Amino acid sequence: MNTIPFLLMLLNSILSLQTAGYYTVDDFYRADKIDVHIHVETNRDAFVEQARKDNFRLLNIVVDLSKGPEWVEEQYDYCLDQKTRHPHDFEFATSFSIKHWDDPEWLQQTRDWLNKGIGEGAVAVKVWKNIGMVFRDKNGNQVMVDDPKLDIIFKWLASKGVPVIGHLGEPKNCWLPIEEMTTNNDKVYFEEHPQYHMYNHPDLPSYEEQIAARDRMLENNPDLIFIGAHVGSLEWSVDELAKRLDRFPNMSVDLAARMGQLFYQTQHEPDKVRAFFIKYQDRLLYATDMADSGSREVAELQNSMHKTWLRDWKFFVSDDAMTSDLISGDFRGLKLPKIIVDKLYSGNARKWLKMFPEDHK
């Protein structure tokens, strides 16, 4: 028997199996992708146009930016408009204002408002960092996310199977002086938003208290489907995140606006970060937090969206050496297997948020 052709054939099939198991950077346009954390606060189509070019679909999220129910309703209207005109590109998550928290009718009015949103197609409800970091009740007490009144809403949402997306607390950098922060984007953000830079506000709850309140809320609501926005505010340590994912089986996280921290951890402990993505492949949802308020020049917005999406794709599918303005120094991509990349970019979003169910009909 001539073994050489046989060995060549074997080698060939091993090689093709290997390449079939991984995406390349050029597969970016081909792969089905969902960005589960964006904010389109305008009726214009600049955002969705770029998403279509890059084969992305979108979860547009309403957020209670402490401006009262009118602003929540305005964002909601943008969501509904975009979803109605682009049903195959957009899903949306609603939110609720806590401005009138102390009114006796607040709870019922909030449930009515959320019920309307769920009836109109909202796939989730977002809670924001104003809970825990900004809002105080009429007695001057900070309202934390494990508050009994919020618990009524969470239990009600759990009973309806509606997920909660929680941006609670901030990156740990927020409690450090600017020069000790690990990522450049945090340095810029907290320099520009000193009101949220907790290092300057030692009177407000600590990072640990924010995380503990969130953990208690999840402990009290084991049936609630919870997506921790921004890596669940545990962006600085895959070990700490792993502990929560082990403890709370109904918790997953989005990666929105925390790629810098993942790059930073990868720079220091690449094998650990890669092992984390493999072990928790069913619990991680790709997202960016990119936004369009209608004011930015279209070409500039679309260019930055494209660059961000492409940078992250390269990080997950290749092991190329990379640099990013988010951190100092270089790092390598994780080169995750295709099956995991597909979960990260769309499978997990469909599973956790029941997005785009029509695709499966």
Ligand SMILES: [Zn+2]
């Ligand atoms: Zn956001």
